[in-house]
Amino acid sequence: MEVPLPASRPLRADAQRNREALLSAARQAFLAGDTDAHVKDIARSAGVAIGTLYRHFETREALIEEVYRTEVDVLCAAPGELLDQHPPEEALRRFLLLLVDHAAVGKGMSSVLEAIMATDSPVFDDARTRMADALSLLLHAGSAAGTVRDDVTGPTLLRALGGICGMRATEGWLAEARQITALLFDGLRHGAPQAA
Amino acid sequence: MEVPLPASRPLRADAQRNREALLSAARQAFLAGDTDAHVKDIARSAGVAIGTLYRHFETREALIEEVYRTEVDVLCAAPGELLDQHPPEEALRRFLLLLVDHAAVGKGMSSVLEAIMATDSPVFDDARTRMADALSLLLHAGSAAGTVRDDVTGPTLLRALGGICGMRATEGWLAEARQITALLFDGLRHGAPQAA
């Protein structure tokens, strides 16, 4: 129950191996669509006992978050690149769709994005903050350029996207989600100082 | 486990009393904000045993749905009235905000609205269908009048709203939700045949 600090002391070799096995097993399960895989199964398919799982991760949620941390990293790096290559408005549009599409990579990812975006769970505080910052960056760039309204904050928009990702469940959800996101985007432009 | 058909045979007097007590206790709890009140507590505060609760309601979810059925009825009646008193576009705007505000009446309502709107649970099939129909009505009226885009369906919009209601959790969520809803509305008008 005391997740070792990142660099407190290098993990023992076997511990390192197990930790990785757990992450890999969990990733496997989530990407396979088993959004709510049981901790026991994850542990078993990692060739480890539950106790070991809990030595490495405070809770089931914490394990999940760790699995997706790299995904979140990738996502949060996107805005910078997008702004380099596109005008702010377009960068924002692309990022919104990128998020939604990302949520589609296996049902697993979307449920985590949702958890990150739509809940208050302290486990996701870090991820949430980073993603809200990423959005703020885009919104500010857009409103500075006058093509995006300036009264919407990163965190607010993040919540909305979280809600949209919460739509996953039905057959055609991705199409629906994209459509709604486009709608939201139109709404963001609509109130812009100098736009339609 | 076999919810009596509405009018198969009039419930025995005591059964009727208990059923009502359960609904009332549940309503009480949900409106008080205890979104995930335990079935035992609900049963206890209704003065009956768990078994009795389960005689009347298939599952916890079913009880919840029943509690909110009347709410949903009210909500679904609104579009008709709104269309009588306002142009389609304005009726739509008002209805969207009405939904969000309704979700704010106690955290309980919002979680149920969310469950109705954002999941596939068969328990809410009925409510979901009715609400999607209500939205379709407004959307059609709006697109017929040329003030609302015509490529968004009731069910899709319902999902989006469900997502937004899923935002409840944080302090300022209502303000955020209203803002996002307004954004969505702007988006709906944006692609309209003859609009901005």
Add this chain to the structure above:
DNA sequence: ACCTAAACGGAACCGGACTCACCTTATGGA
């Protein structure tokens, strides 16, 4: 080799929803 802190294992626990076999009582017909 030996020692010890680190890591592991897994039975036990706990907190929920839900079930079931048995008991209680409303009710309608004699």
Add this chain to the structure above:
DNA sequence: TCCATAAGGTGAGTCCGGTTCCGTTTAGGT
């Protein structure tokens, strides 16, 4: 009025997850 009987009520018990705890094992430094 009273009884038969089926509708209704009961609550201990089951099931199913996540989580904890402590005795055992082992990596890895001396």
